Every structure is written in structure tokens, then in C-alpha cells.
Amino acid sequence: MNLKPTIGIETHIELNTNTKMFCRCRVVDTEEPNVNLCPTCLGLPGALPVPNEKAIRYITLLALATGCSITKKGMFHRKNYFYPDLPKNYQISQFDLPVGENGNLEIVIDNEKDYVEIERVHMEEDTGKSSHEGSGRIDSATSTSLDFNRSGIPLVEIVTKPVIKSSKEAVAYIEELRQLAIELEISEGKLEKGNLRFDANISVAPSESNELGTKVEIKNMNSLRSLERAIDFEIKRQSSALENGDIIIQETRHWDESKETTTSMRSKEGSADYRYFSDPDIPNMVLPDEFINQVKESLPSLPHENRNKLMETGLGLSDSNVLSKSEKWIFELYFEVFNNTKDSKASFNWITGELQGQMRKLEIKSLPNWFSANLLSDVIKLIDENKISFTSGKVILEELIQMDTTPDEIAKRLDLYQENDEVAISKIVNEIIDNNQDIVERIKNGEDKLVGFMVGQIIKSSGGSINPGMAKEILSKELNL
Ligand SMILES: [Zn+2]
Numbered sequence: 450m451n452l453k454p455t456i457g458i459e460t461h462i463e464l465n466t467n468t469k470m471f472c473r474c475r476v477v478d479t480e481e482p483n484v485n486l487c488p489t490c491l492g493l494p495g496a497l498p499v500p501n502e503k504a505i506r507y508i509t510l511l512a513l514a515t516g517c518s519i520t521k522k523g524m525f526h527r528k529n530y531f532y533p534d535l536p537k538n539y540q541i542s543q544f545d546l547p548v549g550e551n552g553n554l555e556i557v558i559d560n561e562k563d564y565v566e567i568e569r570v571h572m573e574e575d576t577g578k579s580s581h582e583g584s585g586r587i588d589s590a591t592s593t594s595l596d597f598n599r600s601g602i603p604l605v606e607i608v609t610k611p612v613i614k615s616s617k618e619a620v621a622y623i624e625e626l627r628q629l630a631i632e633l634e635i636s637e638g639k640l641e642k643g644n645l646r647f648d649a650n651i652s653v654a655p656s657e658s659n660e661l662g663t664k665v666e667i668k669n670m671n672s673l674r675s676l677e678r679a680i681d682f683e684i685k686r687q688s689s690a691l692e693n694g695d696i697i698i699q700e701t702r703h704w705d706e707s708k709e710t711t712t713s714m715r716s717k718e719g720s721a722d723y724r725y726f727s728d729p730d731i732p733n734m735v736l737p738d739e740f741i742n743q744v745k746e747s748l749p750s751l752p753h754e755n756r757n758k759l760m761e762t763g764l765g766l767s768d769s770n771v772l773s774k775s776e777k778w779i780f781e782l783y784f785e786v787f788n789n790t791k792d793s794k795a796s797f798n799w800i801t802g803e804l805q806g807q808m809r810k811l812e813i814k815s816l817p818n819w820f821s822a823n824l825l826s827d828v829i830k831l832i833d834e835n836k837i838s839f840t841s842g843k844v845i846l847e848e849l850i851q852m853d854t855t856p857d858e859i860a861k862r863l864d865l866y867q868e869n870d871e872v873a874i875s876k877i878v879n880e881i882i883d884n885n886q887d888i889v890e891r892i893k894n895g896e897d898k899l900v901g902f903m904v905g906q907i908i909k910s911s912g913g914s915i916n917p918g919m920a921k922e923i924l925s926k927e928l929n930l
Contacts, residue, residue: 450692451656454684456613457568457664460626460647461604462636463575464507470574470603471498471541471731478642482596490601492537497730500525504572504603505548507635509736509744511605512549512570514629514751519741520546523734525572529724534577534595542606544725547571548734554629555753556621557770565622566610575602586703605635611650611661616680620673623647628752628774640672649680653687653697662687663697667711669704679704683711755780763793771801778815779805785822790829799829799846807847819853827856835916841865867916871923874907874915878923881906889928900924 468475472489479485488496512519526544549570556563577600581590607626613619627645630636636644647670654662667683670676682704687697702711750758752773759769762784772783779800786796804825808816828845831837837845837860845859860866868874881903882889892899900921907920924930 452653452688452691453656454614454651454653454680454687455611455661456615456619456680457611457650458609458613458619458622458647459650460607460623460645461573461575462511462607462626462630462638463644464504464603464605465634465636466501466503466507466603468501469601470501470504470572471601472496474601476602477598479598482594482598485598486600491597492535498541498728500731500734501603505734505736506740506744507603507633508548508570508572508605509741510633510635510748511607511630512552513741513745514633514748515549515552515554515567515570515607517549517552517567517570519549519736521736521738521741522546523548523736525728525731525734526725527728530722532576532579533593534579534597534600536577536597536600540574540576541728541731542573542725543571543734544720546734548736554622554625556618556625557756557766558618558621560765560767562766563618563621565618566612568608568610570605570607573604573606575599575604611652611664616677616684619649619680620677623673623676624774625752632749632752632755634749643671646671647676649676649683651680651683651687653684653691662691663699665697665699665711666701667704668701668714669706671706675704675706678709679711682709686711759783762787764797768797768801772797775801782822782825786826786829789823789826790833792829792833795829795833799825799842803843803846804850807850811850813850816850817853820849824849824856831856831860835867835869835918836860837865837867838913838916841867864912864914866914867919868911868914869916869919871919874911874919874923875927877911877915878907878920878927881910882924882927892928892930900930 466476469490472487474485474487474490477485489498509519523543523546525541527539528542529539531538547569550568552567552570553564554567556565577595577597580594581587582593583589583591587593609622613622623645627638631638638644649667649670650664651667652662652664654660665683665687667679670679690697698716700716701714703714704711755773756769759772760766772780783796783800786800787793790796828842832839832842841860844863844865845856848854848859849856885903885906888899888903903924904917904921907924908915908917
């Protein structure tokens with residue numbers, strides 16, 4: 450049976466506002482539990498919520514950046530369910546009137562552009578945090594601790610349409626969304642800190658079918674690696690079930706990182722189970738045109754626009770994608786070096802390869818203040834002009850990161866400038882020819898690969914100061930090759 454998987458992803462991004470969504474509690478990154486609390490985020494009787502304007506601005510930013518149409522007259526809804534870390538017994542969310550709908554996000558996969566359709570972008574408040582001691586699962590824990598510091602922190606939820614076709618595409622989508630949140634400065638985008646959390650809805654159906662299969666929701670994936678593996682596992686599990694004639698149950702499954710399997714958590718509830726109704730404590734969310742225009746004007750250069758700018762310098766899509774997802778200083782350094790050298794490929798390779806490699810080796814996270822784009826540009830230019838070898842360039846760069854000096858000073862001190870004087874090179878070439886008559890004979894009889902040996906001898910004899918290209922050129926001339 451030919452089967453095709455279909456994936457939809459729901460992502461929650463924690464917004465980096467100063468205060469929580471509906472109260473004045475500060476959002477603070479602390480290990481100490483239950484210190485940022487008030488009657489509102491603890492759900493005590495009589496407490497009333499007041500929406501956070503900055504959070505609504507951030508959600509609108511993301512909705513506009515993903516090309517969504519904005520709901521001017523929106524609403525807050527209550528999503529009713531019980532869980533120990535949800536003291537109100539409902540979560541304030543949005544139901545049929547989200548901030549944004551029907552957008553899309555450009556992603557890069559296999560060196561090609563693709564688009565993921567976005568169904569909706571809406572507000573949600575975070576819950577508290579339950580720690581199930583012993584097993585990590587509520588059903589087999591010895592006890593559970595509750596921390597409400599996170600309760601009421603504003604989240605934006607982004608829901609894709611069921612259009613993603615593979616785990617690889619899912620990872621590319623999350624990488625793009627993460628970068629977008631960073632560029633918009635609405636989140637630091639740190640997965641390890643839980644700034645971004647995602648669930649995947651996966652179904653498998655016969656390839657020729659126009660209908661989707663029964664969807665299964667996977668939770669508890671906390672890294673891109675676990676997202677990729679959980680999706681692959683689930684596609685395999687559902688495919689073999691269908692091939693065996695089994696029925697897929699609509700349910701929520703838990704990704705077990707250590708066992709690398711998904712296990713059933715609960716049968717999936719439909720939206721009717723949550724008894725959504727509009728929150729009577731909060732007025733409607735009305736977004737005036739003036740507000741929407743103001744947010745639109747504050748949009749920065751988006752990741753796909755940055756990719757296009759990089760491609761205009763001559764880089765390919767894949768390299769442009771790498772740089773568009775780099776730290777800001779790397780992205781900016783590339784443009785400065787490119788503007789000096791006009792060599793896009795060398796600028797890219799030196800920055801993403803050598804420079805970052807050296808920094809990792811030296812265990813430094815930022816460059817010293819004397820290091821400038823001009824210094825790196827000079828190294829690239831010296832190589833492009835054949836004045837130094839590529840290997841010497843690496844030596845120079847290593848010193849430039851550790852010492853306030855110039856490429857010229859290092860090249861002179863370490864005697865790295867190559868001999869480009871034809872007369873001087875010819876002299877050495879002829880010496881090598883005289884000393885290796887047997888090899889010369891074999892080259893003339895067709896053993897081409899020995900040319901490389903001769904070039905090696907010439908460079909060795911010059912103490913490494915001869916440029917290999919010139920050595921080869923003059924050797925060929927002298928031997929009439
Ligand atoms: Zn509070």
C-alpha cells in the first residue's frame with residue numbers, strides 16, 4: 450500500500466514581555482518556585498484580568514509577519530478543563546476570533562523554497578508547571594509539586610494547516626518560525642529554555658486518497674531532534690498499523706525520549722469538550738486600524754527578506770539560509786566583508802568555516818574589539834591576489850583573533866608572502882628539473898600525475914614561498930607540456 454503522511458504543527462512561543470498576560474506580576478527567569486504570583490494568576494476568587502497591551506502588539510506583529518489577515522474585532526474565550534497547574538479551571542485563550550488567520554511562512558528545504566500555510570495565530574496564557582516526582586508522569590508519580598511562576602505568562606500559538614509532508618519539513622518550519630520570533634524581538638527563541646514548545650498532529654492515508662487519515666497528536670517533544678524522531682516513529686507506527694488492517698485511534702500520545710517511542714496518553718478531546726465561551730470578565734479585543742498600521746510600520750527585515758538580500762550578493766539559497774539563521778553579528782560581518790572583497794563565496798566560507806571554527810577552538814563567544822571586517826577582508830584579498838597561500842591565510846586569521854595587529858605585519862614576520870617573481874621561480878624550477886631527470890622522462894612518457902610531485906618539490910625547495918599555481922605554470926612551460 451502506498452501511504453502518505455500529513456503533519457500539522459501547533460507551536461507556543463513564550464512572549465518576552467515584562468509582565469504576565471492578565472496581571473502585573475513580573476516575568477522573571479528564576480529557579481525559586483512560587484515567587485511571582487498574585488490573586489489573578491493564582492485564580493483566587495474576585496480577581497479580575499486586565500490584558501497586556503504589549504503582548505497583543507507582539508501577537509499582531511507575528512500575525513502580520515506571517516501574512517495573516519487581522520481580526521479587527523476579536524475576543525477572549527475560556528477553555529475549560531481541570532489540571533492541578535491550572536488554578537482557575539480554565540485557560541484564557543481565543544476560539545473563533547483569533548488575532549490572525551490564513552497566513553503562510555516561507556521555508557527552505559533541500560535547497561528549495563517551500564511555503565507552509567498558517568491556519569491561525571492567537572493568544573493563550575501559560576499554565577503553571579507540574580513536576581511529577583519519581584517517574585515524570587502523573588499516573589506513576591510518587592508526588593507532584595506545583596510552581597505557578599509560569600501561570601499567566603503570555604503565549605502566542607501558531608497553528609499550521611495540515612500541509613507538512615515530512616519530519617525534515619517540520620524541522621525547517623520550526624527553525625524558520627524561531628528565527629522570525631528572534632527578528633521580531635518577541636522571544637529569545639531558546640528551545641532549551643522552553644521559549645518555543647511544539648505539538649505535532651500526524652496522520653497517514655493512502656497516497657491516492659483525498660481525505661486525511663485519523664490524526665494523532667504527539668506531545669512532549671522538547672528539541673528539534675526529538676521532533677524529527679517522534680514524527681518519523683509515528684509515521685512508521687501508523688503505516689504498519691494500516692498495512693496490518695488495524696484502525697488508528699484518534700488520541701494524544703506522549704513522546705518518550707529515552708525509549709524513542711510514543712505511548713498513549715488519552716483519547717483526543719474535540720474542541721466541544723472544552724466548552725469554550727467568551728470570557729465575561731474581559732471586553733472584546735478591538736484592534737483599530739491605527740494600531741494595526743503602527744505595528745505594520747514597526748516590522749523589521751524578516752528572515753525571508755534577509756535571505757533574498759544575501760542571494761543578491763551571489764550566494765546560493767542554502768548558504769543564504771544558513772546566514773539568515775545566524776547570530777546578528779555574523780550576518781552583519783558577512784555584508785561588511787562582502788562589500789570589501791566582492792567575493793561572496795570566500796566571505797561566506799571564511800566567516801562560517803574558519804572564523805567560527807577558530808573561535809570554537811579558542812572557546813570565545815565574541816570577537817575582540819580590535820578585530821574588524823577590514824582585517825578579514827585583507828586576508829581574503831591577499832589570497833585572491835595570490836600573495837599568500839590559503840594555509841597562510843588561516844595562520845594569519847588565528848593570530849588576528851588573538852593579537853591586535855595586521856595581516857601584512859604577520860605575513861612579513863612569518864615570511865608568508867609568496868614568491869611571484871617569474872625569474873626567481875624559473876631558477877628554482879630548472880634546478881628541480883636538473884635534479885629529477887628520471888621523473889621528467891616519465892612525465893614526458895605520459896605519467897601526468899608526477900607533475901604534482903614536481904610542483905611539491907619546487908615549493909619545498911623554496912621553503913613554501915612559491916605560489917603553487919605559478920610553480921605549475923612555469924614548470925609546464927619549461928617542459929613544453
Ligand atoms: Zn499575577
